[in-house]
Amino acid sequence: MPITLVNPEKLPKVDIYRQVSVATGSKLVFVAGQVARDADGGKVGEGDLVAQVEQCYLNLGAALAEVGASLENVAKLTVYVVDWTPDKMAQFAEGVDRATAKLGVSSLPPLTGIGVAALAEPDILVEVEAIAVLD
Numbered sequence: 001m002p003i004t005l006v007n008p009e010k011l012p013k014v015d016i017y018r019q020v021s022v023a024t025g026s027k028l029v030f031v032a033g034q035v036a037r038d039a040d041g042g043k044v045g046e047g048d049l050v051a052q053v054e055q056c057y058l059n060l061g062a063a064l065a066e067v068g069a070s071l072e073n074v075a076k077l078t079v080y081v082v083d084w085t086p087d088k089m090a091q092f093a094e095g096v097d098r099a100t101a102k103l104g105v106s107s108l109p110p111l112t113g114i115g116v117a118a119l120a121e122p123d124i125l126v127e128v129e130a131i132a133v134l135d
Contacts, residue, residue: 025133034059053095084115
């Protein structure tokens with residue numbers, strides 16, 4: 001794989017992702033922010049952060065699969081969460097756990113989480129974008 005994930009010993013260990021990714025591939029894949037919509041554009045998990053996070057990651061997996069990649073090729077994730085507060089971390093982590101179990105992924109790349117006032121539509125609670133690397 002062109003991505004090696006690392007948790008440096010001198011940095012805090014984060015359970016749901018790794019602090020560093022090293023990319024050695026030559027093709028970059030940029031995936032637009034994925035939201036909680038099914039393949040037909042229908043809303044998924046309205047008002048439910050766990051369900052929306054899960055759907056975002058499943059959509060990300062589908063987008064990557066279309067170009068011959070998977071979450072294992074992702075070098076960096078950026079996550080936007082509406083009205084983020086630290087007490088939402090457990091819900092976020094549960095959604096990630098559900099999706100990664102379905103996608104067969106054991107660890108995730110570096111992630112930057114950003115709290116925002118709103119996203120594109122009022123019912124969207126979370127959006128996930130990715131940068132992946134292929135050989």
